[in-house]
Amino acid sequence: MEQPQLDRVQRMAAVLERDGPTCAWCGRTFEGRVVPTTDHLVPRVKGGPSWLENEVAACRRCNGERGHRGAADWLEECHRRGWPADDERVRRVLGLLEAAIGRRGGQRRARVNLATQARRLRRGG
Template sequence: MEQPQLDRVQRMAVVLERDGPTCTWCGRTFDVRVVPTTDHLVPRLKGGPSWLENEVAACRRCNGERGHRGAAEWLQECLQRGWPADEERVRRVLAALEEAIARRGGQRRARVNLATQARRLRRSG
């Protein structure tokens, strides 16, 4: 049986519990100055759902700079900048999203973007 959908604040709490209190992209620890935001690995603009399986925590700077770029592209840019981007976290969350979409169905637009991101990550890793 599917769990009830959590609101944005509840999802952020679960994401932080799941992944830890650091930005996925730059590795900064969240505190009063570095506030966590919800970052959709498959952007909402590209059909990404607001599901736990599509969300990671990111600081405002990284979330804003990433914009609507793909997760694989932004991951590579962060690594090139010398940031300790959490590639394992990105891979794990994208795999969970693939499983969730297979289970729940729908998300036609997200599937296309997700397949592209997964392919790019396989090539880079």
């Protein structure tokens, strides 16, 4: 049976519990002025759902700078900048999203973006 949908605050808490207290992109620890935000791996404007399986924690700087870029593009940019982006976390959460869409159905627009990002990440960028 499918779990009830969590609200935004509950999803953020669940993401931090699942992935730890660091930004998926730059690796900064969430403390003091570094506050976690919910970052959708498949952006909402590209059909990405607000599901736990589509979200990672990101600092405000990374979330804002990433904008609507795909996860593979932003990982590439983070590495170019010398940041310790968590490739494995991003791959794992994209896999969770793929499985969730398989179970729940729908998400036609998100499926296309997800497939492209997953393929690029499997190739290594």
